[in-house]
Amino acid sequence: MKTIHLAAAALAATGTLAHAQDDREGWPESFTVGTASQGGTYFAYGSGWANLVADELGLTGGGEVTGGPMQNMALVHTGDAQFGMTTMGPAAESIAGTNPIAPGMTMDNACAIFPMYQTPFSVTALSSSGIESIGDIPEGARIGFGPAGSTSDTYFPRMMDELGVDYERRNGGWSDLGGQLQDGLLDVIAFAAGVPVPAVSQLEVQTDVNIIEFTEDEQQQILEAFPVSQFEIPADTYTTLDGDARSVSMWNFAIANCDLPASFVNAVVDVVMSDNDRMVNIHRAARSTLPENWDKNAGVLPWHPGAARWFEENAGADIPADQIHGG
Structure with a gap:
């Protein structure tokens, strides 16, 4: 109890009396x-x-x-x-x-x-890859889906399957995957994270990237197949975006x-x-x-x-x- 009383006294002294009196x-x-x-x-x-x-x-x-x-x-x-x-x-x-x-x-x-x-689902590729849409993702593309067991890794592969994308699945932390994309070891990163995603913001500083939105048809297809909501990534989220980017999201x-x-x-x-x-x-x-x-x-x-x-x-x-x- 002594520790608790000392903590309460310290809190009162710093002006957080309401919490100290709990x-x-x-x-x-x-x-x-x-x-x-x-x-x-x-x-x-x-x-x-x-x-x-x-x-x-x-x-x-x-x-x-x-x-x-x-x-x-x-x-x-x-x-x-x-x-x-x-x-x-x-x-x-x-x-x-x-x-x-x-x-x-x-x-x-x-x-x-x-x-x-809300966690938007979004796709990022290097501008040099020429990938500007989901349809541009080549067969067998190496896609980083985030840490194993994450929201992104759980749902984004299923979404890619739903949209008919053929890929090799890769996992890792977002910073690590961002480095792999920049080094040419990945073709695409499929992010499910609150925006702005720090790893994407860092990539923008270091190289040219494409932040890929879903088409209206792709968005509707995903909305019908998964427990997600319609979402637009605001244009001011990233310097790369010229306008709002069509997406879907889940609440956290x-x-x-x-x-x-x-x-x-x-x-x-x-x-x-x-x-x-x-x-x-x-x-x-x-x-x-x-x-x-x-x-x-x-x-x-x-x-x-x-x-x-x-x-x-x-x-x-x-x-x-x-x-x-x-x-």
């Missing part, structure tokens, strides 16, 4: 947020909010490199990570027991805590182990959701990290009680009791 019984002294590979949006965004929460609540915490949404569901479910981030598709598969990391395990002890942003949510104290999770959500400007300074994708987007969970994940209380009290959320863990 009931801190059972709070961890440190925490980790499962993100994804370096060079991707998950790592930048997740490490950013982890550091923000740690600073505001007087705890030790940070982002951890992982394999992405599928692995994060497993880590948070088992309690090996207190927090993580996932996408609605992998979340649904994990709860259904079809997560490839642990087939047959129903990962229902990972709870939703706040909406993050931050998750917590359902057994964490409600007061702790409530305080974490308050730090993240109460000042959007701070989050946007961490990553531009956080422009969608807004209270009104609580409904994008759409019943896929159970809500953590501490998070549900925050959205009910601050965003007018009407979350059914049977969608709240333990409710």
Whole structure:
């Protein structure tokens, strides 16, 4: 208890009295947020909010490199990570027991805590390749789909199959794949990540790239076949774009182990959701990290009680009791 009292005194001294006065019984002294590979949006965004929460609540915490949404569901479910981030598709598969990391395990002890942003699916190639559309991708193209088990690796190969693309599948972290594309070891990278993707922004600085959008027909075909929404990558996302780029997307949510104290999770959500400007300074994708987007969970994940209380009290959320863990 001595550590808790000292932390509370320090917080009061730094002006974060509201959080210091919370009931801190059972709070961890440190925490980790499962993100994804370096060079991707998950790592930048997740490490950013982890550091923000740690600073505001007087705890030790940070982002951890992982394999992405599928692995994060497993880590948070088992309690090996207190927090993580996932996408609605992998979340649904994990709860259904079809997560490839642990087939047959129903990962229902990972709870939703706040909406993050939409993950667009986009394709990048070097301008020198001559690939300007999905139809231009040559037979047997070497395509980097991101880390094994990531949202991109789970869904983008299926999308390419749906669109009739013949390819060799390659995996790796986004920064590594960006280097391979630049070195001619890959023909295409198929990104599923919040925009701007750091690896794409870095490529733009170093070489000429084509950011390839879907045609209207391709977009419609994917919308009919997968749990995604229509999306346009704004023109100001990358210097390469002359206009908005047609895409599809999945929503991302931050998750917590359902057994964490409600007061702790409530305080974490308050730090993240109460000042959007701070989050946007961490990553531009956080422009969608807004209270009104609580409904994008759409019943896929159970809500953590501490998070549900925050959205009910601050965003007018009407979350059914049977969608709240333990409710």
